[in-house]
Amino acid sequence: MAKIHGFKFVLVLVLSILINLFFLFNHFVDKDTELSWSKAAAREAELVASISCSGHGRAYLDGIPFQGEPICECNSCYGGKDCSEVLTECLADADSGDPLFLEPFWMQHAASSAVVVAGWHRMSYRFDDYSSISEELEKHIRQLHAVIGNAVTDGRFILFGAGSTQLLNAALFGLSLDDSPSPANIVASIPFYPLYEAQTKYFNSMEFKWQGDASLWKNRSDSSGTFVEFVTSPNNPDGRLMKQVLKGPSSKTIFDHAYYWPHFSAIQTAADEDLMIFTLSKLTGHAGEPIWFQLILTFLVMYQGYTLIIKERKAMWALVRDENIYKRMQMYISLSTKSVSRDTQLRALKLLKVVLKENGKDLFEFGPKTMRNRWERISRSFSTSKRFSLQKLEPQYCNYFQNFTGPSPAYAWIKCERAKDQDCNAVLKTASIIGRGGSTFNAESRYVRLSLIKSQDDFDLLIQNIDALVSKEGGVAYI
């Protein structure tokens, strides 16, 4: 009996010691990978991220705390402490091009996309390679274009800028600062992105002059001077792939390829132009458009005599073939605001690494699918309508997917078909929908741009209000 007891005892003891050893081993293995100075920041970030905002909002590290605690910032049309309340009489805002449709993707890829910035990270601007863009970042951008096949980077300089305006301006200065006695003429094809006109006019430089619609200058004489044409392809607002209108030795082109990613367009060919501009914001969804610009709009209209709506694209780059133009652009960037901050570059690099995993498989499964679904959904909403029409877009062969892909534009370009609906934006507003009127893009006010790239909450409300509007059509007299 005592022997059996003893045996059991030994068994339990051995077991207990084994468990001890297991814990001890674990403890030391853990020790090895334990964090020191970064732990507090990591905890703080995870704490803020863990705050529940009911899926209709988010708490941020730099949010305004309430009683010392970070609080939820709710999506439009949601309110309450945890964003669970649906606000009534709320407008569906489809105005801005804030690419929040990719937010869920980054939340799914939290671990690979987080960045820890040490307090002493890159305090100096000095790079060992003396360039404005870290060599690593440049390498990843070239790799990105190669993987997607949307641009040729061989024999191109890469210039990194802090925003669309900066880089577009740099291009303008780069191309127009000739020894030519007369200012360069700046043009674009209607409908076009309003910033081109606004900034050309605002800087009021002796080097260049805004000349409006490109097609008016097709048959110009040689003595008309240098022309610089802005071409956005795929186009904002209507998503069409564009070519330049003006040709010949005296005309230069700035290609804005902000939307030439698999999310928004089939990749039909690798762009091979002299001066091309791309942005990370429409690829990864980081950056949007500060709403306060809309608030100063009234002031701008009063003060400058033209309307202006501005878009931000935080991290952008230009691919430039000519070295002299590249150097002039570099000079402009240095004078206007200097290179992109190191924090932004560090984050951009991390995001690109996630994008490039398995040749973009994850992101380009999520992004194009989301955008295609939204296009199909809004097409269905308008399919029964005779009052409104959507732009026509056909499936195209995409080299990236090696397959035909359905349309997935960033914006719907709506036309009001009824003769009396001349102000289409006003018509939509009666149905609590906020779009961006055609006149902003120098087109007829019969057109309105609706953003399809905002958050799912925004899109759902937009569809709800469109459906309500279209369903009423039967009851309204057709004129």
Next chain:
Amino acid sequence: MAKIHGFKFVLVLVLSILINLFFLFNHFVDKDTELSWSKAAAREAELVASISCSGHGRAYLDGIPFQGEPICECNSCYGGKDCSEVLTECLADADSGDPLFLEPFWMQHAASSAVVVAGWHRMSYRFDDYSSISEELEKHIRQLHAVIGNAVTDGRFILFGAGSTQLLNAALFGLSLDDSPSPANIVASIPFYPLYEAQTKYFNSMEFKWQGDASLWKNRSDSSGTFVEFVTSPNNPDGRLMKQVLKGPSSKTIFDHAYYWPHFSAIQTAADEDLMIFTLSKLTGHAGEPIWFQLILTFLVMYQGYTLIIKERKAMWALVRDENIYKRMQMYISLSTKSVSRDTQLRALKLLKVVLKENGKDLFEFGPKTMRNRWERISRSFSTSKRFSLQKLEPQYCNYFQNFTGPSPAYAWIKCERAKDQDCNAVLKTASIIGRGGSTFNAESRYVRLSLIKSQDDFDLLIQNIDALVSKEGGVAYI
């Protein structure tokens, strides 16, 4: 015997179980604070930070990896895999204003200054308060000025910009965009920061025109139009506190207070001007001056006909009294590059929180002490010299320290006293010292600016070369 055995057995077992319980408890308590998605990024950052570069270099997260591993980027005049090799025939570069003297401070405050940026952090630019600067950041900036006592923020708007050039330009546009038919005249007092002239000329705007030295316009007539004067105080290069030269209703002033922090100057009074510009970079030491600008200098001289050296100040703000001027500046920022990136704002906020701890006690113990020591050291080096003189600076009463404090300027402003040493920069260069020539600041070439705010390695080498130069004086004939 068996009983004793049994007793010992029980004792060991109880002990073992207790240890298990301890580990188990620990495990669950740890569980509570264990990290999930941020862990990988935190580990990566700590791994890079732990790479030893012998105190003469640093490895960075976005550095160019060698065989997949991050590598050391060495300080100037150091080389080798771990930066332990001293490079011979290396120049002491005291040219740039890269404020690396604060790097050790941030390494000492690693835990409180690190930031974790989640992949989905602030993808949208939307702020609930619709302003360009997060409310939290603005609050901390006001608090900062209150604690230091270097500026009045009551009744001021705060505008945040991405760099000195941007904000200074914004100020220029803000003040000169009147309905006035003639362009505004832009002036500054010699010696002045060369960017003012360079950017005014470069933008070649119809709104303003560079007119050089302010003192030439003291007795102007009323019909000379609007004047905008740049005043840097403390002055760059010579560290003196400055006032505007031009007065009267037709003159406006932009006060550049980049160096008005306890590191570089006694805080004699809270600045109370209409338009004041401050920067984080000279306060926290984050940001410097990209060296590649120097490389394109040759190009600039060739192309534009003037020399240009540019400084970057990553996160800046302006305190503006007049709402209309504030709005015009805001418009300029929106057109030239848009608001500061959210990553930069987030980091700025974190750094400010560290700065503000105990009313700035830690930072303003480290910073002013370091700068004062360097000034005393370089003064000692030149004290026996008859060939070179330093600018004269007196101890002043500082409201922040509530005491008299010795000089601690950011730059030494050296004068070559010998008649034949007209090009002082060339003289220093023979002693392997690189300074910035007086002509850059529109002063005589008999002057040279030497930067005192770079890393300790840079400063030590500078002193070593100065001492060698001064010790040779006896042997050289005095002319």
